[in-house]
Amino acid sequence: MSLTLVNQVFDLIKLNNKLIAIESPLQERIRLLKNITSECFSQNIPCYLWTLEDDALHQLVINEQDLALQPVSQYQALPKSRREHYFEILRFWKTTELEGILILEGIFPWLGESTTDPDFFLTAEWIESALINLKLYNRNSNKTAILLGPNANLSSEIAPLIPTVIQQLPTVEEISAYLTLMLPSYTETEINNVANAAVGMYLADVEYGIKLALASGLGNTQELTKKLRAYKIDLFKRVYNIEFLQPPTISVGGLELMQQAFQQYKRLLTPLAKAYNLRLPKGILLIGPPGTGKSYSAKACSARLGLPLIVVEWGSFRSYGNLAEYQLKKLLALVDRINRVILYLDDFDKGFAGDDDLSRRLAGMLLTWMQERTSEVLILASVNRLDWLPPELTRSGRFDDIFKVDLPNYGERHSIFKIHLARFDKRFRGGDAFTESEWRRLLKATHRCVGAEIQALVERAAISTFCQMFSDDIPPLDELPPLLITLSALLEARQNINPLAIREADRIESMRNKADLQGLPSSPIDSSIYSVGNVDIFG
Structure with missing residues (x-):
């Protein structure tokens, strides 16, 4: 929740950090700015906002519970004859007599890993140098610069100088607390049901989804939960490019040994298994020719375990280019927050067909997450050619179980x-x-x-x-x-x-x-x- 994030930010400010990065989704921006401004007001600290879009400086104030922006005349934008003139705010904040917190939006794209574009590279170098000088020049002042954006991607050179705070997806408890204010007439049980349906969304998305459902007219909480879940499925498709499926009711022809293994996985989700320190496998690979039922097996696993299924084309991450790692990070954070879910990586081997640096970085991110995660997520991956996968992915402790899905007998x-x-x-x-x-x-x-x-x-x-x-004649449908x-x-x-x-x-x-x-x-x-x-x- 943004209040927790704000507390983390001000704790860093108390430790005399002059540069702080905040990764926060766009839909949460207004709520976050209001909370930061409110905290600044309570501590008598001026708070300013600069955005790349208009290159103007505004002071943030709370006016009757709403956020207001007041122009700051001391800052005047320069004519844009050179690329670095777009970021004159960095030079201004270093020398101005103004103090407080300056929130900078739109700088992160220049702070990532190196690029081959010389013009972009020189601008990025200028910005990094300006930020370093800002940190050194203001070390004894009451000035703090906060870099704000949806993707706090920092190069390895500057990352040690800028602590990063990431706004996580809210927990079901945080969603419940928010819904109690939004739906005061609902009982505790009804609030819990709606909150469980909303897990995986930010509060702004939850609020919009509920307003959308209420606008269409509802008879009971069950209808609201159903419509909110449908909105969430559509949102996941647009934001994460995934399918989010509730446990289906399906029949499976064959594959009895795999079905028995799925039944064992279900038992490993019980409190009794936890008492014995038993856990789910880190991952399961389904290998075999196309069309043999690997995707259907994932749905069968969802039905057997009673867990939702997230379906993602692993090769689709390559289409995001430089944002591939960011998209994967967002997806894994979503999976962790939902917790009890099956993550199905379809055509897993195709994502490694190029055997390039991007494939290795994505594999490294996935491996790190698989090793460190504490959530109860079952990972299934379908593979046509196992030899395309990096060897480190297939050793024991990564994908523990490998099933051959063959031509049906x-x-x-x-x-x-x-x-x-x-x-x-x-x-x-x-x-x-x-x-x-x-x-x-x-x-x-x-x-x-x-x-x-x-x-x-x-x-x-x-x-x-x-x-x-x-x-062509259509008979009566009742006959x-x-x-x-x-x-x-x-x-x-x-x-x-x-x-x-x-x-x-x-x-x-x-x-x-x-x-x-x-x-x-x-x-x-x-x-x-x-x-x-x-x-x-x-x-």
Whole structure:
């Protein structure tokens, strides 16, 4: 919460720190400035604000519980004939007779790591030099400069000189305390329910999400919680580029050994496991060819453990360029604050295909977080090619469990078919419409098909059946005949699908062979009646 952050800042000021960096999100800016100004007022300290946008100096004051800005005539902006003229405020604060706290917005982009742009480099060097001189020149004065921005990225040269305070996401207790003021008519139980739905958002986001929900009209707390959670999911998508999914209700065809491991993970989340100092694995790798169900397994894990699922494309961090580490830091802070959640890193290996410095830095950040975190976060990562990962990521203590997610066997394909057929044909909802010999024919025809291809095959057969049943005339919806998918429709759909494991046989077999050496099996030996080993060739 910003009040805690303000206390940290003023503690640093008491220790005679003349330069302080604050990392705070934009949406919390007004609240933070008000709290700093209020504390300055209580201590009789003048407080000023300068922003790069208008290059003007204002004194901050609290006017009837609101923040007001009063122009400071002593500072006059220079004509911008040189780049450093945009930062004349640094030279002014060094020599002016004004004292107090100066908040500077918009300087952090010049204080990060080095750049190859000579003009940008010279400006950055000038700013760093000006800040160092400011710290030395004002060491015996009552002046403090605070650098403020959403990304307090400081180069290794200047970082030791500037202590950094980071505004963390509020805890559920802090959100509850804020909601008690915002929703005075709600009971303690109702406040706790809304606060739990809001975890992962800053107070400004919580406030906006609640106002948005209330404006649409609500009947009860359950509706508010539901709408606030929907707003949070949309916010996470826009801010973090992730999917935030509540535990789904799904059926899984096969992968029994992996499902048993998920059940063990659930037991490790209990207070009893904590009493014995037992913990979740640091991370779990799911390796195998594309389409074999790695992403579906992550959703199955979410359903089995009853934990929300955060899905992120690991390779997407590369698209952020210089901001990649900042985006990863924000995401890991979010995951830590939510705490009991599954973090699923999809296509984890693709983020290391370039084998460049950025990949290594991101891997280093992830490793450090995995080693030091105390939150109960289960990390799943899907990989097609394990050899693309840096060796330090795959040693024991990093990703403890590695599961091979292989092409489904006959029994698993039978289960997958029934799951997808049940979506369209009610005969498969708890029952069966095919004979054993029909199933054997279908399963033989779909040898080397993965789960995603079986799903596509069933959907094609359902569409074909639907189009044959009805012409352009639409019958009454209360008199619809059942959709009955036949074996011939499925076999015809199979003719239009060329499985990846056949189309790219060499590449897929290479992946499977390497996964065999590195991963634990996700499925036991096929013991179903459809197993190839159970076929009576003399019958």
